[in-house]
Amino acid sequence: MSVWTLDDIPWDAFDPTRVDAEMLRIIKAAALTERNSAQYALYLRNVFHDDPAFGAAVDLWAEEETRHGDALGRWAERADPGFDFQATFRRFVEGYVIPTDVSQSVRGSRTGEMVARCIVETGTSSFYSALRDAAEEPVLKDICRRIAGDEFRHYKLFYTTLQTTLARENVSRGRRLLVALSRMQETEDDELAFAYHCANTPDRPYDRATSARAYAARAFSRYRLTHVERGSAMALKAAGLNPQGRLGRLASGALWRYLRFRLWRMADEVRAGRARPGHSMAA
Numbered sequence: 336m337s338v339w340t341l342d343d344i345p346w347d348a349f350d351p352t353r354v355d356a357e358m359l360r361i362i363k364a365a366a367l368t369e370r371n372s373a374q375y376a377l378y379l380r381n382v383f384h385d386d387p388a389f390g391a392a393v394d395l396w397a398e399e400e401t402r403h404g405d406a407l408g409r410w411a412e413r414a415d416p417g418f419d420f421q422a423t424f425r426r427f428v429e430g431y432v433i434p435t436d437v438s439q440s441v442r443g444s445r446t447g448e449m450v451a452r453c454i455v456e457t458g459t460s461s462f463y464s465a466l467r468d469a470a471e472e473p474v475l476k477d478i479c480r481r482i483a484g485d486e487f488r489h490y491k492l493f494y495t496t497l498q499t500t501l502a503r504e505n506v507s508r509g510r511r512l513l514v515a516l517s518r519m520q521e522t523e524d525d526e527l528a529f530a531y532h533c534a535n536t537p538d539r540p541y542d543r544a545t546s547a548r549a550y551a552a553r554a555f556s557r558y559r560l561t562h563v564e565r566g567s568a569m570a571l572k573a574a575g576l577n578p579q580g581r582l583g584r585l586a587s588g589a590l591w592r593y594l595r596f597r598l599w600r601m602a603d604e605v606r607a608g609r610a611r612p613g614h615s616m617a618a
Contacts, residue, residue, distance in 0.1 A: 339481050344406060344474065344481075345477060346474060349410075349474045350473060355469075355471065359415060360534070360549075360553055361466075361531070362411050363411045363415075363418060363531075364534045364535070364550060365404075365462075365530075366404045366407035366411055367404065367423065367530040367533060367534060368526055368530050369403040369404035369407060369482075370405065370424055373401065374428075374432075374433050375400075376394060376396065376397035378434075379452075380393055381437050382445065382448055389496060392496075399489070404424075406478050406481075406482070408420030408424070414475075418534075423534055423537070426533045426537060427534075430533070430541075431526060443514075444500070444504050446497060446501050446504045446506040447511070449494070450573050451515075453515075453569070453570075454518040454570055454573060456486050456487075456490035456493060457570050457573065458519075460483055460486035460489075460566070460569070461566035463480075464565075465558045465559065467479035467480045468559065468562075469557040494572070508574070519570070535549075551597065555597055556598060563587055563590050563594065564583075567583065567590050571583060571586055
């Protein structure tokens with residue numbers, strides 16, 4: 336379990352002159368998705384309904400994720416006094432609901448579920464590491480450092496559970512890879528896009544493509560090669576592949592080129608005026 340609380344954050348060190356307005360937009364969105372962890376915990380407890388030990392671990396995981404959202408939300412309110420975190424969160428959960436009344440994983444197996452969770456934690460640990468290294472505001476840097484550390488431990492929790500479920504279910508490496516790739520593609524689903532909309536453009540009609548592009552443009556630009564390399568290795572490991580050697584280099588290189596290509600395409604669309612009305616990165 337995480338050993339820090341909101342009281343451990345050096346709030347008095349907050350420096351409004353060092354707030355990055357573009358980073359603030361993605362922090363607001365991230366605060367909402369982190370705070371919504373209770374829904375995912377309920378889903379996971381239902382999937383692992385006969386495993387009380389894992390259920391207890393999930394409860395602790397959800398507690399830490401909620402703390403992440405509260406920390407980011409409090410920081411966002413300091414950076415933007417007009418931002419109401421609780422009201423924005425209510426708007427988000429009213430519009431984005433995940434099915435929790437289940438008894439089996441939507442991934443087809445518990446092993447598939449743990450692969451998917453590892454991919455999520457790979458993404459969040461990389462994301463907060465990138466924000467930590469990019470942030471100039473000292474309190475945000477401290478918060479991101481704490482969250483990144485938690486997310487790496489969460490990956491370990493789900494990876495360890497993955498080894499247990501794999502021994503029982505014997506899910507093929509090919510199937511695990513498909514689940515990993517599928518979960519990576521879901522990073523552009525409604526959750527982050529809708530969170531970005533609720534936090535930044537609630538007065539406009541929701542458009543998934545617009546919000547997804549606006550979020551991605553700001554998030555991807557914070558990554559550096561080192562973040563991609565570590566994330567790629569974690570993803571390969573979860574899929575049952577060796578992250579070392581040539582495969583690891585190929586995977587991280589391909590992912591890095593993809594991120595740079597996406598940024599180039601989004602910037603090029605804006606410069607050339609090809610983006611549809613209301614679909615620019617300025618959202």
